[in-house]
Amino acid sequence: xxxxxxxxxxxxxxxxxxxxxxxxxxxxxxxxxxxxxxxxxxxxxxxxxxxxxxxxxxxxxxxxxxxxxxxxxxxxxxxxxxxxxxxxxxxxxxxxxxxxxxxxxxxxxxxxxxxxxxxxxxxxxxxxxxxxxxxxxxxxxxxxxxxxxxxxxxxxxxxxxxxxxxxxxxxxxxxxxxxxxxxxxxxxxxxxxxxxxxxxxxxxxxxxxxxxxxx
Amino acid sequence: xxxxxxxxxxxxxxxxxxxxxxxxxxxxxxxxxxxxxxxxxxxxxxxxxxxxxxxxxxxxxxxxxxxxxxxxxxxxxxxxxxxxxxxxxxxxxxxxxxxxxxxxxxxxxxxxxxxxxxxxxxxxxxxxxxxxxxxxxxxxxxxxxxxxxxxxxxxxxxxxxxxxxxxxxxxxxxxxxxxxxxxxxxxxxxxxxxxxxxxxxxxxxxxxxxxxxxxxxxxxxxxxxxxxxxxxxxxxxxxxxxxxxxxxxxxxxxxxxxxxxxxxxxxxxxxxxxxxxxxxxxxxxxxxxxxxxxxxxxxxxxxxxxxxxxxxxxxxxxxxxxxxxxxxxxxxxxxxxxxxxxxxxxxxxxxxxxxxxxxxxxxxxxxxxxxxxxxxxxxxxxxxxxxxxxxxxxxxxxxxxxxx
Ligand code: HEM
Ligand code: SF4
Ligand code: SF4
Numbered sequence: 013x014x015x016x017x018x019x020x021x022x023x024x025x026x027x028x029x030x031x032x033x034x035x036x037x038x039x040x041x042x043x044x045x046x047x048x049x050x051x052x053x054x055x056x057x058x059x060x061x062x063x064x065x066x067x068x069x070x071x072x073x074x075x076x077x078x079x080x081x082x083x084x085x086x087x088x089x090x091x092x093x094x095x096x097x098x099x100x101x102x103x104x105x106x107x108x109x110x111x112x113x114x115x116x117x118x119x120x121x122x123x124x125x126x127x128x129x130x131x132x133x134x135x136x137x138x139x140x141x142x143x144x145x146x147x148x149x150x151x152x153x154x155x156x157x158x159x160x161x162x163x164x165x166x167x168x169x170x171x172x173x174x175x176x177x178x179x180x181x182x183x184x185x186x187x188x189x190x191x192x193x194x195x196x197x198x199x200x201x202x203x204x205x206x207x208x209x210x211x212x213x214x215x216x217x218x219x220x221x222x223x224x225x226x227x
Numbered sequence: 228x229x230x231x232x233x234x235x236x237x238x239x240x241x242x243x244x245x246x247x248x249x250x251x252x253x254x255x256x257x258x259x260x261x262x263x264x265x266x267x268x269x270x271x272x273x274x275x276x277x278x279x280x281x282x283x284x285x286x287x288x289x290x291x292x293x294x295x296x297x298x299x300x301x302x303x304x305x306x307x308x309x310x311x312x313x314x315x316x317x318x319x320x321x322x323x324x325x326x327x328x329x330x331x332x333x334x335x336x337x338x339x340x341x342x343x344x345x346x347x348x349x350x351x352x353x354x355x356x357x358x359x360x361x362x363x364x365x366x367x368x369x370x371x372x373x374x375x376x377x378x379x380x381x382x383x384x385x386x387x388x389x390x391x392x393x394x395x396x397x398x399x400x401x402x403x404x405x406x407x408x409x410x411x412x413x414x415x416x417x418x419x420x421x422x423x424x425x426x427x428x429x430x431x432x433x434x435x436x437x438x439x440x441x442x443x444x445x446x447x448x449x450x451x452x453x454x455x456x457x458x459x460x461x462x463x464x465x466x467x468x469x470x471x472x473x474x475x476x477x478x479x480x481x482x483x484x485x486x487x488x489x490x491x492x493x494x495x496x497x498x499x500x501x502x503x504x505x506x507x508x509x510x511x512x513x514x515x516x517x518x519x520x521x522x523x524x525x526x527x528x529x530x531x532x533x534x535x536x537x538x539x540x541x542x543x544x545x546x547x548x549x550x551x552x553x554x555x556x557x558x559x560x561x562x563x564x565x566x567x568x569x570x571x572x573x574x575x576x577x578x579x580x581x582x583x584x585x586x587x588x589x590x591x592x593x594x595x596x597x598x599x600x601x602x603x604x605x606x607x608x609x610x611x612x613x614x615x616x617x618x619x620x621x622x623x624x625x626x627x628x629x630x631x
């Protein structure tokens with residue numbers, strides 16, 4: 013779990029780039045979102061904040077669709093410490109190694125067991141969290157478009173607004189959606205780097221960490 | 228308001244000192260309310276003047292503060308809206324009719340018996356205590372509405388209370404107030420209901436509907452419903468379930484924010500943060516002091532209020548969203564950006580921002596605590612010792628071994 017090697021096969025360059033795009037878009041969306049929610053400084057920024065939000069929201073959606081399609085073509089490592097590769101989608105979805113391990117993983121993180129649990133490319137909880145970001149992004153996009161004037165009167169958005177009891181509630185849901193992403197990012201960054209910073213080195217700098225002893 | 232001798236409209240206008248020019252200007256603003264070009268003003272004027280007599284009308288009050296009546300009846304000088312509405316042949320109008328007592332109540336019966344009338348309903352429908360929360364002349368308000376609506380060509384629900392219960396419907400709603408459409412659905416009455424929210428109703432909107440009925444539909448209610456562009460807004464009444472509301476699109480199809488003269492300040496990030504400040508004096512955008520314009524769909528900024536004099540934001544107040552559905556619960560506190568979330572008696576009303584900050588803070592604290600735990604458990608650095616085999620497999624093997 014902590015000391016294994018980190019090879020480029022785990023995160024090929026294309027996914028290092030999509031990860032950067034996601035990160036930058038998320039920062040832009042959350043920052044501009046906070047500003048739209050409550051403009052905490054003046055200085056002519058609302059137009060910029062909204063522009064930022066609208067650009068980032070399209071970019072993040074296009075990147076997400078691209079990322080999903082790419083999963084069927086790009087090969088990635090089947091295990092984090094390994095150079096053995098297979099089609100990414102197989103490593104992204106739960107693998108055989110993840111089976112029966114969810115409860116054990118929870119126990120591990122709650123200190124109810126000492127040994128680390130066997131996992132696939134990612135742990136069971138981790139996979140659930142990563143996969144959940146897909147529907148969450150689409151829900152955030154849906155609630156976002158529903159409060160966006162050019163779309164809010166369109167059938168599928170209008171009926172959603174009615175369903176949640178009006179545009180104010182839709183705004184509040186979109187606002188809480190942001191907090192879900194903030195929580196995800198906090199936990200994600202924490203767990204990725206809790207043992208050491210090798211995971212950050214590979215995903216941001218694309219720098220490998222070799223197994224102990226080799227240099 | 229009952230009619231003595233049906234004068235042609237222009238006679239009425241002349242008597243009240245309204246010039247032809249004022250009248251045409253007025254018709255232009257009605258055109259705007261209907262989403263027509265202002266060049267339609269002469270046709271609108273002709274339609275109003277040409278009509279020999281409008282439809283007989285019953286103006287019924289439910290659980291109301293009479294604010295909507297006030298809104299149309301504030302005649303300290305001649306106003307076209309009042310005259311045009313006067314021109315509806317109003318047979319019953321509790322607050323301002325001359326008749327009283329049994330004689331007045333009889334007007335309702337007679338109008339219903341004759342048929343071919345419309346009902347204008349002001350105020351909420353009070354259904355609490357089996358309808359006994361509102362009695363008029365010893366009769367339940369709910370019964371009066373049902374009887375009148377059943378035979379009517381159409382019902383115009385004026386003001387938010389008539390639309391969905393308005394502020395009377397606000398939690399906890401002890402009178403069990405509801406809207407006209409919800410009540411008629413419950414009673415199985417299918418008379419079309421035109422909904423004109425805001426608290427109170429803007430008289431221009433009633434006039435716009437009257438003009439639409441005359442000009443576009445030639446007093447044929449079926450054609451009126453068919454030819455007017457509507458938006459349907461749906462909501463769920465706590466007592467009567469799902470309700471679809473018909474609202475004229477020309478009036479309720481666009482957000483206030485999209486037509487607001489302060490929108491430039493919004494985009495520039497020029498906001499009023501405090502009342503009484505320099506920014507307020509400069510007419511900056513009221514978003515930060517709770518303006519609900521972005522979530523409210525009326526054309527207040529276009530048609531404006533009090534004889535096209537001004538409207539809330541122009542007068543310096545944030546829009547409080549009175550044209551929305553369940554508008555008090557959905558928009559209060561009025562001076563906050565977002566509505567409070569009603570979290571029951573234990574937690575009270577909480578701002579979404581506070582919820583977010585608390586959840587974020589708790590999560591951050593939990594992660595720090597967890598990190599310390601990971602360190603104490605010696606996992607940081609190289610990680611924990613790994614299991615050789617999944618626990619599930621170990622158990623299964625052990626079981627197999629035991630079976631042997
Ligand atoms: C992915 C597609 C997204 C779309 C289409 C979208 C769209 C929008 C729109 C249209 C607004 C209102 C802007 C305005 O009225 O001026 C908005 C506000 C906001 N957005 Fe997004 N957004 C998206 C993603 C996100 C994400 C990922 C976050 C957070 C990380 C976020 C956070 C916010 C916040 C906090 C607000 C302010 C809400 C309020 O309090 O009024 N959005 N968004
Ligand atoms: S005052 Fe209200 S409606 Fe006008 S631009 Fe500001 S937020 Fe929008
Ligand atoms: S501007 Fe807002 S608060 Fe004022 S009348 Fe219109 S909807 Fe109501």
